[in-house]
Amino acid sequence: MTTIQDIADKLGISKSTVSKALNDAPDISETLQKQVLETAVELGYTKLRRYKKPAKKLCVIIQRNNIQFEEPHHFAYDIIMGFRQIAEPSGYEVAIVPVDADVQREISYDAFMLQHDFSGAFVLGFSLVEPWMKDFHACRTPTVLYDNHIIGNPMISYVGIDNEEGMDLAIDHLKKLGHQKIGYLSSALGSHIMQVRHRAFFQAMRSHGLKADSSYAGCSYYLSECMEKHLPRLLDMGMTAIICCQDTFASAAITQCQQLGYQVPKDVSIIGFDDIPLSAYTSPPLTTVRQDRIQLGKSGFNALSGLLNEIPLGTILLHADLIVRNSASAPANC
Amino acid sequence: MTTIQDIADKLGISKSTVSKALNDAPDISETLQKQVLETAVELGYTKLRRYKKPAKKLCVIIQRNNIQFEEPHHFAYDIIMGFRQIAEPSGYEVAIVPVDADVQREISYDAFMLQHDFSGAFVLGFSLVEPWMKDFHACRTPTVLYDNHIIGNPMISYVGIDNEEGMDLAIDHLKKLGHQKIGYLSSALGSHIMQVRHRAFFQAMRSHGLKADSSYAGCSYYLSECMEKHLPRLLDMGMTAIICCQDTFASAAITQCQQLGYQVPKDVSIIGFDDIPLSAYTSPPLTTVRQDRIQLGKSGFNALSGLLNEIPLGTILLHADLIVRNSASAPANC
Incomplete structure (x- = not known):
């Protein structure tokens, strides 16, 4: 003692x-x-x-x-x-x-x-x-x-x-709507949760029988790089839907898609993660995976x-x- | 209503x-x-x-x-x-x-x-x-x-x-003792938990920098097949330690090793999973990953x-x- x-x-x-x-x-x-x-x-x-x-x-x-x-x-x-x-x-x-x-x-x-x-x-x-x-x-x-x-x-x-469940719900929703080509935008994989969501994206795509190689994801520490480099690349690849690692990325992606001449969700669907209070006030309001913070x-x-x-x-x-x-x-x- | x-x-x-x-x-x-x-x-x-x-x-x-x-x-x-x-x-x-x-x-x-x-x-x-x-x-x-x-x-x-943690603890313990060639014996992968432990074995081997391809695991619905086919095969491969999916398998593996002329733990180390009451009464008493059942x-x-x-x-x-x-x-x- x-x-x-x-x-x-x-x-x-x-x-x-x-x-x-x-x-x-x-x-x-x-x-x-x-x-x-x-x-x-x-x-x-x-x-x-x-x-x-x-x-x-x-x-x-x-x-x-x-x-x-x-x-x-x-x-x-x-x-x-x-x-x-x-x-x-x-x-x-x-x-x-x-x-x-x-x-x-x-x-x-x-x-x-x-x-x-x-x-x-x-x-x-x-x-x-x-x-x-x-x-x-x-x-x-x-x-x-x-x-x-x-x-x-x-x-x-x-x-x-349960982020695997969250990703599964998002991809299931998109697949039922008719999407096949789904991309993923993420910030850098420097946190446990970004790694988990990134892995969950590929896992859920596989379990839904959808194709996804590493080019289907775009990750960057800089939001601007995601929006200016990865987002246009995913759109060029013919993605009809993009899941974003966080709502802030999703909100920026909506704006950026619109600036590139794509209508959301008509031309491209966007789904976020977290359901931060902002998500109800994007235009259009964001479909997102909710974390019950309370x-x-x-x-x-x-x-x-x-x-x-x-x-x-x-x-x-x-x-x-x-x-x-x-x-x-x-x-x-x- | x-x-x-x-x-x-x-x-x-x-x-x-x-x-x-x-x-x-x-x-x-x-x-x-x-x-x-x-x-x-x-x-x-x-x-x-x-x-x-x-x-x-x-x-x-x-x-x-x-x-x-x-x-x-x-x-x-x-x-x-x-x-x-x-x-x-x-x-x-x-x-x-x-x-x-x-x-x-x-x-x-x-x-x-x-x-x-x-x-x-x-x-x-x-x-x-x-x-x-x-x-x-x-x-x-x-x-x-x-x-x-x-x-x-x-x-x-x-x-x-947390079976990943359990497998990590077992492999960490064996590695610290000096083991490099570690095998895994499992019943059939027909339950969620057998799948989780099987995956966790390979994951923990990898994260400890140890080699393990699919031949390092032997899985069978029949305990007898595990003991008569897979266990001798793992021993022939030069495994110095074997982790078993459950204590009943580990207990049988101890006996079987002894019958094949191997001393436990001198020639081969055995680790189980679960810590069932029997585990303290095998000969030698079993080192195992405990589930706190209460x-x-x-x-x-x-x-x-x-x-x-x-x-x-x-x-x-x-x-x-x-x-x-x-x-x-x-x-x-x-």
Whole structure:
């Protein structure tokens, strides 16, 4: 059982200095506090402390550069709302913690959580290259990742929608309308979820008996490259429908198709992913695969509450839902 | 809103006959009762009835030919126990319903559930060819499938362990011990879970940088064929470790290796899947990937309770766990 004395011994400092550092006293330098926290984590002090006095503070950690959350029309707003809707009545205090890569480089994940006395986190918007993604493989803090899947650490859960189902619903819908040539536009495959959707596109095409080689997908980090290079290429290939990895891409694709002289959905059908609030207000309104963001937030809390109670939850996927509006219809030659 | 009158009209019989059939009256023939139930389901009467008088009866449906459950050492015993441990204190009555293919052929799934007044089910041991597997694609009864994944029906959830993680843990363990040539023995790929584990084997080998072409796996419906044909073949190929799809296969493989003059684990390491109670009592005791059966049962209820409350839960996977006993060690040449 790790004690404050063990941390003091390891660092060659006094017990009271360790105690002050752990309690955020103002007369301890930041460097020393960080050293104490990292050592506390290394020696397994995290667990002990929690055992002695169960903390009731949780946090939602958001990669502020990848995901917006402040306004009701932002993607993560409802996810956070859903999380708080169950967490707070259950007696937890919920802090919203925007981070960037710099914060993650400064301090290890477990030490950060210990420093702020958070007993668990729900993590949103992390790409595969975030510094803390490595920490998640071995962290000891109960943590639920939205749209990221870490294998082999029982302290981590993955919550998201079933993107394979979502892609299947989109392609099934297009096939029933009469489409055969369907393309896919995606941002770069630098996040777990972009990889999952990309793979799901080819899988669903195959399972519906439709042809799709790698030229059927166009991926780029730059929205402009997708719109100016890949979209025209897909149209030239004779695609009558295009599925986009996200609604923002779909919304841009509708506009770009129109500027290229194609009517949507008469000449080309467009389907998005996510059902962000904007999707009802594109012209035409966007047919899209819905993520139920309130339920995702609630499931995030349920998973975290499971981990805090030592239930080994690995993955929770919600059903995807196809919201049919007006951006997809039967192809012209049908 | 469907009424008893609608059902009566559709079948050209009286309201009171319909009512009797729905209430299991003894003077109604089985054929007529079945017809009334199927029509009730077809017209959407299920939902209406539940709305008027919320039923509190759930069931665990078990394919009796595929899975044993009666005794504490049987695989499904603890799953059912875990389910009841939360369901009953939550005010539900839980019926255990063993079925076979004949029962499933006699009546549709929704009609069966209506007939017995069950508001939801947890379904165990269904292979891909069970007649009700087709019904699950469109059924309207909240249903949780253990180890089966149906896409596109919001009334269905899938609960199981993360088999990809389990296979990853097994191969990681063997690789760290020094194994390079690892084979896989499996029963026939006639169930979702056998397909998942088979795919996961090749995926985990690849992600660990280990070679594995299709000859590295031996699959057969017959245990005897696996032991007499595939196992000797894998040994002849120079495999120093063999992962088995289930503990029963692993237990038989240990015995068979010994009969062929191979010592386990000195000459060949064996790893199983499931951690059935028997696994601690093989000789040597079996290293295996554990399914936490009590937690699976509890998750089954949690998922069902979610569906009953209109939470669109698609998939819940629990973390797999590697239980290290004595059937795997460093290879002889290591």
